[in-house]
Amino acid sequence: MREKELNILKDYKYGFTTDIESVKAPKGLNQEVIRFISNIKKEPQWLLEWRLKAFERLKALKEPDWQKPKYPKIDYQDLYYYSAPKSFKEKPNSLDDLDPKLLDTYKKLGIPLQEQKRLNGIAVDAVFDSVSVATTFKEKLTEKGIIFCSISEAVQKYPELVKKYLGTVIPITDHYFATLNSAVFTDGSFVYIPPNIRCPMELSTYFRINASDTGQFERTLIIADKGSYVSYLEGCTAPMRDENQLHAANVELIALDDAEIKYSTVQNWYPGDKDGKGGIYNFVTKRGLCKGKNSKISWTQVETGSAITWKYPSCILQGDNSIGEFYSIAITNNHQKADTGTKMIHLGKNTKSKIISKGISAGLSDMTYRGLVDISSRANNSRNYTQCDSLLMGNKCGAHTIPYIKNKNLESNIEHEATTSKISEDQLHYCQQRGLNQEEAVGLIVNGFCKEVLQQLPMEFAVEAQKLVGISLEGSVG
Template sequence: MSDKIIDTNKEYKYGFTTDIESFKAPKGLTEDTIKFISKEKKEPKWLLDWRLKAYKRLKSLKEPNWQKPKYPKIDYQDLYYYSAPKSVKDKPNSLDEVDPKLLETYKKLGIPLDEQKRLSGVAVDAVFDSVSVATTFKGELTKKGIIFCSISEAIQKHPDLVKKYLGSVIPLTDHYFATLNSAVFTDGSFVYIPPNVRCPMELSTYFRINASQTGQFERTLIIADKGSYVSYLEGCTAPMRDENQLHAANVELVALDDAEIKYSTVQNWYPGDEEGKGGIYNFVTKRGACRGKNSKISWTQVETGSAITWKYPSCILQGDNSVGEFYSIAITNNHQKADTGTKMIHLGKNTKSKIISKGISAGKADNTYRGLVDINKKATNSRNYTQCDSLLMGNKCGAHTVPYIKNKNSSSIIEHEATTSKINEEQLFYCNQRGLDQEEAISLIVNGFCKEVLQQLPMEFAVEAQKLVSISLEGSVG
C-alpha cells in the first residue's frame, strides 16, 4: 500500500471566502444583542419576549459535557450573533435585486439560484450567515398552498402558524444549545404543507457560513398538515479558517395525521485541517413530532464535515401507528469527531422505529453512535429495529456504540444489532486485482458499506453524496 499522505483539505472545494461587506450585531451574548436581532428582523413583541425568556433560562443552564468529543471552552462573549451582507439589509424582492456577489457564491457552491439554471425539481432557500438571501420556485409552490420561505419571512407573513408551532417540539427550556438557539436564532427555513397536498418538488436549504468569528444559529420549522407529504434536504459548507466556528441549529418537524416528512442532510461544513486546526462545531438539535396517527418522519443524514458533530435527530412517536426512521452515515477523518445518533420516543400504540447507522472512522478520528430507544407503557405493540455498523480505517481511529434501550411494556419488541470491522486488506486487494486503484477501491467498498443509507437520499443528491463519501476518505488508507 502506498505511503502517501494526502492533504484531505485540498479536496475541500468550498473553503473560499466571499469578500462582501457585512452588517453585524455588536459582539457578545447580551440582552441588547437579542433586542438588536429582533429589531433587525422587525419581529413582533411576543417573539422578542420569547427570546428573552429563553435567554433568562439560558443563564441558569450549564453547557453539557457528557459527550465523547471534548472541546476548548467557547467564549460566548467573543462571538458575533448576527451578520448579514449589507446588500441584503433591505431584503431584495426578486433575484434580479440580489447582490451578484452572493449569486456568484452560490454558483461556485453548485447551487445556481438564477431562474434559467436552477436545479430542476428542487426549490432552494439560500441562507448566508444570519439571513436568507433568496428562495426559488416560490410561485409554483404557492399555487398549491405550500409555504416555503425563510423563517424571518414566515414570522412576518404567517405569524399564527409560527406562534402555534415554534418551540412546540423543542421547548424553550430544552437544553443549553437549544435554549441558546431560541434566544439568538437568526434565519432558517419555514415549510408548511397544507392538508392532502403532496409537495411536487424537493425543498432544500443551503446554509453557508461566511463571516468570521460568527456563530450561525439556524432555526427551521417544517409542518406537514394532515395527509400531506414533503421531502426536504439541507446542505452546508463554510470557508477554511483556523478558528472553530459554532453552528447551533434547532430544527423542528411536525407531522399531523397521515402526514409524512422526509428530512435529509448532507453536512459538509469545513472539517478543520489535517492537524485538527479549525473547523465547525456542529452542535445541532433536531427533533420531529409524529403528532398525528399514521404519521411518519424519516431522518437521513450524511455527516462528512465539521470538526465536531454532535447531534441526535429524534422522533417523538405520539400518534398511534406512527413511524420514525433514522438513517445515518457519519464519516470522520484526520482529527474529526462525531457523537451522533437518534432518540426514538414511543408514546402511541403500534408505533415503529428503525435506526440504521453507519459510522466510518479514519486517521485519528473518533466516531460514536449514541442512541435512545424508549418505549413507554402505553405504546403497546411497538417495535424498534436498530443496526449500528462501524468501519475503521487504520489503527489510530476509534469507534464507539452507546445504545440506551428502555422498554416499559411487555408487548413491544426491540432489536439491536451492532458490528465493528476494519477495512479489509483482502477486499482492497481483490478490487485492485480487478484494475481499480486504491481510491476507487476504497470508494467502492465504503459506498457498499453505506448503501442502505445512501439509497434513502433523494435521487438528485444521492450521486453527490456518494462522491462526497469518497472524497472525505481520500488518503485515509496509507
C-alpha cells in the first residue's frame, strides 16, 4: 500500500498537501460571499460594485458547451470561493512573519522565497490558494518605478491604475468563466512597467492550490507603458486530490505604444491519476491587448498538467504595426483532455501574428487545437502564419485541429499549415542503435518536435519544461 502511494507521489512530485489552517468564505456563490471577499480585502466601493455587476451578468449567462472535452456538471454552490492561510488574516509585513509551513511548501516546489536563497534574477510572487503570500525583490524593482505586487495590494496602493485598466481586455460581460472570475476573483499579480523601462529581471508568479473544494480564481493584470518591456513567467501546481478542482483565472495584458510583453506559462497542475480520477479543471481566460502602435505580445505555454485544459491565450492587435505571437506545447497522457489554442484578432494596419502549436497525445487522452485568425477589413497589409503539428502515440488517443480562418482584407495574407504524424519505428530504432533506451529516445524525438516552442522560453524555464515533456510521456510507449 505504502509502496503504491510512493509510486503515485513519484508520478506527480508536487502532489503533497500542506497542513495549514485556513480562513474560508462560506461555501456557495451569492452576493454575501462576494461582499465577504470584498470586505476581507478592504476593497473600495467601486470594486465591490464592479464585482456585483459581474455577478448579475453571470446569472444571465450559460456555461459554454461547444468544447471537445466534456466534464460533469460543476455545482457552483458547493465550492469555497475564498480560502486563505489563517496566519494571513493580518497580512504579514515581511517574509519572517510567514508561516514556516508555507515557506516549506514553496521550498518543496523549488521556489525559495527567502531572498538569500532567491532564484537568480527572478522576482517571484507566490499565490497560495487564493492569496498572494510573498513577493520578492521588491526594492530592486521599486528603484526603477516598476510595480510588482499582488493585485489586492495594488487595489489599495494604486487604485487609479487598477481602475483604469481592470476589465478593459476581459470585460465583465465576457463568457461564463471570465465573468465568474470577475465576480469572485481573490488575488493574483499586478505588474506595471513605467514608460521606457526595460524590466531588469524576469517576473514570476507561482500558483498553488492547496485547500480542498476550493476554486482558484486569480486575476493578473500586466500593463506595459510606452516603450517598456517585461518578461513574465507563470508556474502552477496543485496537490493530488480525488475530486476535481476548478481553476478559472483571468489574465489581462495591455501593451501601449512600442511596448512588449512576453508571457510564459509552464502549467503542471495535478492531472488526475492514471484512471482519470481527480485533477484540475484549468479553464482560464488569457487575453492581451496590443493597444498601442508597434506593440507586441507574445504568449508561450507548456501545458502538461490538469485533467482538462481549456484555454485560448489571445491577442487583440489594435495598434498599427502591432505583433501577436503564440507558441504552445500541449501534452496529454492517460485520461487528460485539452482544448487549447489562440485567437489573433487583427484590427490595426500592418499587424502581424504567428502561431506555432505542437500537440502531443498519448494514452487515452484527447487533444484539440482550436484557433481563430480574424483579419478585419480595416487591417490592411496584415499577416498571419500558423503551423499546427500533432504527434500521436498509440491509437487510443485523439488529435484534432480546428482552425477558424477569416480574411476580410484583400491586402492581407493568412497562411495555415497542419500535420499529424507519429514517431516512426525507424527513428526509434536509429536512436536505440546508438544506445538510447526507448524512453530517452522518445524524449529526445519529442523535444526535437517541440523545439521551436521550447526555444521561446526563458533559459531557466526551458530546462524545466524540457524535463517536464519527458516526464509527462513516461510509460506512454511500448
